[in-house]
Amino acid sequence: MAASAAVRTSVGLTLKLSRIIPDCSSCPLYGSKSCVRSATNSQRRSSQDTFRIIYRHLQTSIGLYHSDDGSSNTEDPDDVVNVVYVDRTGQRIPVQAKVGDNVMYLAHKHGIDLEGACEASLACSTCHVYVSDAHFDKLPEPDEREDDMLDMAAMLQENSRLGCQIILTRELDGMELTLPKVTRNFYVDGHVPKPH
Amino acid sequence: KKAKHSRCNFYGNVNVGRDVTINELKEAYHAVVLSYGAEGNRTMGVPGEDLAGVYAAKDFVGWYNGLPNCRELNPDLSCETAVILGQGNVALDVARILLAPISMLKSTDITQPALEALAQSQVRRVLIVGRRGPLQIACTIKEIREMVNLPGTKPEMLPADFEGISEVLKDVPRPRKRLTELMLKTALETPGEKELERRKSASRSWGFRFFRSPVEVLAEPRTNKTSAIRLAVNRLEGSGADAQAVLTGEVEDVTCGLVISSIGYRSLLIDPGLPFDSRKAIIPNSMGRIQHTPGVYCSGWVKTGPTGVIATTMNNSFDTARSMMEDMDSGALDVSAVKSGSQSITALLRGRGVKPVTFADWEKIDSVETKKGEAEGKPREKLLSVEEMLQVAQT
Numbered sequence: 080m081a082a083s084a085a086v087r088t089s090v091g092l093t094l095k096l097s098r099i100i101p102d103c104s105s106c107p108l109y110g111s112k113s114c115v116r117s118a119t120n121s122q123r124r125s126s127q128d129t130f131r132i133i134y135r136h137l138q139t140s141i142g143l144y145h146s147d148d149g150s151s152n153t154e155d156p157d158d159v160v161n162v163v164y165v166d167r168t169g170q171r172i173p174v175q176a177k178v179g180d181n182v183m184y185l186a187h188k189h190g191i192d193l194e195g196a197c198e199a200s201l202a203c204s205t206c207h208v209y210v211s212d213a214h215f216d217k218l219p220e221p222d223e224r225e226d227d228m229l230d231m232a233a234m235l236q237e238n239s240r241l242g243c244q245i246i247l248t249r250e251l252d253g254m255e256l257t258l259p260k261v262t263r264n265f266y267v268d269g270h271v272p273k274p275h
Numbered sequence: 276k277k278a279k280h281s282r283c284n285f286y287g288n289v290n291v292g293r294d295v296t297i298n299e300l301k302e303a304y305h306a307v308v309l310s311y312g313a314e315g316n317r318t319m320g321v322p323g324e325d326l327a328g329v330y331a332a333k334d335f336v337g338w339y340n341g342l343p344n345c346r347e348l349n350p351d352l353s354c355e356t357a358v359i360l361g362q363g364n365v366a367l368d369v370a371r372i373l374l375a376p377i378s379m380l381k382s383t384d385i386t387q388p389a390l391e392a393l394a395q396s397q398v399r400r401v402l403i404v405g406r407r408g409p410l411q412i413a414c415t416i417k418e419i420r421e422m423v424n425l426p427g428t429k430p431e432m433l434p435a436d437f438e439g440i441s442e443v444l445k446d447v448p449r450p451r452k453r454l455t456e457l458m459l460k461t462a463l464e465t466p467g468e469k470e471l472e473r474r475k476s477a478s479r480s481w482g483f484r485f486f487r488s489p490v491e492v493l494a495e496p497r498t499n500k501t502s503a504i505r506l507a508v509n510r511l512e513g514s515g516a517d518a519q520a521v522l523t524g525e526v527e528d529v530t531c532g533l534v535i536s537s538i539g540y541r542s543l544l545i546d547p548g549l550p551f552d553s554r555k556a557i558i559p560n561s562m563g564r565i566q567h568t569p570g571v572y573c574s575g576w577v578k579t580g581p582t583g584v585i586a587t588t589m590n591n592s593f594d595t596a597r598s599m600m601e602d603m604d605s606g607a608l609d610v611s612a613v614k615s616g617s618q619s620i621t622a623l624l625r626g627r628g629v630k631p632v633t634f635a636d637w638e639k640i641d642s643v644e645t646k647k648g649e650a651e652g653k654p655r656e657k658l659l660s661v662e663e664m665l666q667v668a669q670t
Contacts, residue, residue: 196585202417203585227417230450231584 160247164191165257176247182208182256183242193258199243201225204232206242211255218245234259278634284617286624287632288665292545294629295620301570303619305610306599309549309558309565309573310592313540313581317556319360323492324536327351328501332365332537339372339389341657343664346388351500352396354532358504360489361537362405367418369535370401374479376427384648384655398533400431401481406488406520408511409440409458410447415584416454422481423461429474431482432462443514458483486510490526492534503528540581555580563595570608572599636668643667 164172164186174189183206186193194205201224210218215238221229225244229235242256278285289295291311300307316333318324328351337345357373359366372380377394385393405412423430441459444452466474487506495502506527509520541556550566552559557580558573559566565573574595575588583591602608624631632640640658647656658664 194589196589205586205589207586223420224417226453227415227420230416230453231586233586233590235449 157249160249160252160254162247162251162253163255164189164193165255166191167258167260178247178249180247181243182206182245182247185247186242186256191258193242195243201228201241201244204228204230204241207232207235207239207259208242208245209236209257209259210238210240210245211253211257212238214251214254215240217248217250232259285632285634285637286617286621287637288661288668289624289629289631294624294627297546297548297571299623300620303615303617305570305612305614306608307571308595308599309545309571309577310575311542311545311577313542313556313576315541315543315556316536317539317541319489319536319538321489321491323494323501326492326494326499326501328354328532329492329534329536332359332361332369332535333540335369335535336365339385339393341384341386341389341659343659343661346659350392351533352392352398354501355397356400356402356529356531357398357533357535358529358531359401359403359535359537361413361539362403362483363413363537363539364415364418366403366535366537367414367422369537370403370481371418371421371425373398373401374425374428374481379426382652384653384657386657386659388659399479401479402484402529402531403481404484404487404489404506406486406509407518408485409437409455409483410443410451410515411511411518412454412458412483413582414454416450416457419454419457419461423457425481427477428479428481429477430461431480432458433482433484434463436483436485437462484529486520487527488520488522489536493528501532501534503530504534540576542577542581563591563598564602630665630669632665632668639670640664640667 158177160176160178160180162174162176162182162185164174166172172189172191174185176185181199183193183195183199186206187195193208196205197203199206201222207229218240221240221244225241228241229239232239232241239259245251245256247254277283291297291300297307314333316331318331323329330348330350334345334348335350338348338350352373359369372385372393373396377390380390380393422428437459440455444455447455484506486509488509489504490507491505492501493503493505494500506529508523508525508527510523511518512521513519542558544551544553549568549571550559551557558577560573560578563572563574563578565571572595574592576583578595579591599608603610621631641655644655644657648654650656658667
């Protein structure tokens with residue numbers, strides 16, 4: 080299974096970054112507390128986090144109006160990414176998302192029962208998902224810390240990734256994310272508690 | 276947040292077994308779930324274990340994490356070499372805390388007294404010792420990687436310990452394989468220029484020592500402080516997870532002033548009314564249903580023993596919940612009767628002079644700790660005594 084890393088062909092993370100690295104002085108967040116590149120915010124950020132946050136702030140700097148409830152009617156159509164979650168019962172849940180969305184938080188927003196115990200800090204494997212074959216190779220190589228956590232995941236497959244490390248791009252449109260069948264429903268009536 | 280859910284109530288500062296019994300809880304509730312982990316530790320059982328300079332990892336970790344009953348530990352960090360028995364994640368955590376640069380520790384929630392003690396520490400070398408070989412090591416790759424990448428330190432392994440290991444790796448499952456490859460790389464590969472430079476300027480070192488079991492902790496005759504540890508040399512019989520360490524008869528003495536035993540936690544029996552397997556140190560159960568005790572369930576380490584990471588324990592708790600749902604469905608757990616619940620228990624506790632801490636009270640403590648931490652660039656500055664915590668909780 081370690082060979083899967085060699086088999087994957089992917090657009091390098093560096094390439095992606097080089098296409099979208101913003102010119103700081105033109106960004107409305109320049110110098111403010113929200114700026115991820117400011118010195119006070121740079122503690123404990125991995126390159127992955129910065130990458131994730133750069134996407135979010137790029138959207139803000141373009142000036143699009145985004146509502147936070149996941150509805151996409153005011154979206155720039157170029158920003159829309161459609162994905163499908165397949166939950167543990169096999170039910171397919173299509174989700175209309177946008178470029179820059181984090182697969183784990185997106186699942187939570189849509190009530191999909193994907194755990195995220197360590198809140199995307201690469202300290203657990205509870206957001207483990209299987210990625211559709213056609214899209215798996217389009218993901219950037221995992222950080223070795225993600226691979227370390229994947230080692231802990233039950234029922235690991237060649238197409239396993241941690242949901243909290245997958246950021247949506249246009250080319251991931253149509254991606255299917257399947258939850259491993261490791262746990263049963265929490266309640267007999269199918270009710271699933273909201274992630275906090 | 277689950278803790279704030281209207282149907283979830285938190286009662287801290289209540290000692291089950293002393294302030295209230297399991298039977299009283301059974302009377303008041305339809306079901307009781309025990310999820311109290313493993314707060315005891317396995318002892319080495321060797322002479323010298325009680326000497327000054329020998330500590331249980333549980334106490335050492337409790338000390339730097341601010342557990343009130345570990346406050347007075349005052350570990351002696353005035354020696355050059357520390358030996359840790361055990362090679363699990365806790366052992367690696369201890370090694371990391373002993374060797375990490377103070378600049379790294381300063382921005383964590385490590386306690387102020389521990390930070391000050393570590394700033395004065397003379398410990399420069401940590402050996403992490405296991406009974407068996409590299410293929411049986413109990414820690415996980417993330418923790419090894421953190422040691423390999425620890426600034427200011429260099430690895431000190433014995434290449435002979437790794438003979439024959441790479442040959443058997445191809446059939447080993449991914450997690451064990453990646454972990455072993457990292458160890459092999461660290462122990463055997465000639466480092467590149469950058470790494471060579473980094474190691475040359477490192478003032479601290481760490482390493483694994485395999486095939487060694489503790490036999491005795493030796494003391495300096497005049498002071499009676501730890502001066503060395505005597506280790507028995509083992510060989511392996513069998514392979515993989517079931518390999519056994521067998522004594523060869525040889526022994527080896529390692530000079531050190533600090534010995535930390537990290538050979539496993541143990542659950543404790545908190546109420547004599549419960550069954551307990553003192554050999555495995557768990558509550559005997561079947562899928563979380565405690566034997567001979569209908570209506571009482573268990574989950575986590577007290578159910579399975581003290582191993583596993585977040586995902587394992589999480590799935591384990593889902594299994595217990597599922598057993599409870601099945602029992603409710605089948606009638607094995609009778610939920611039709613009216614039970615008095617917290618009404619009777621809180622009255623009982625009040626009558627006994629016990630003051631429970633609610634979640635809102637906990638949030639006050641959390642807020643005080645977080646504010647104190649902000650002033651020092653830490654996520655929090657922990658309150659170190661139960662008295663202080665109760666003072667804040669009851670404002």
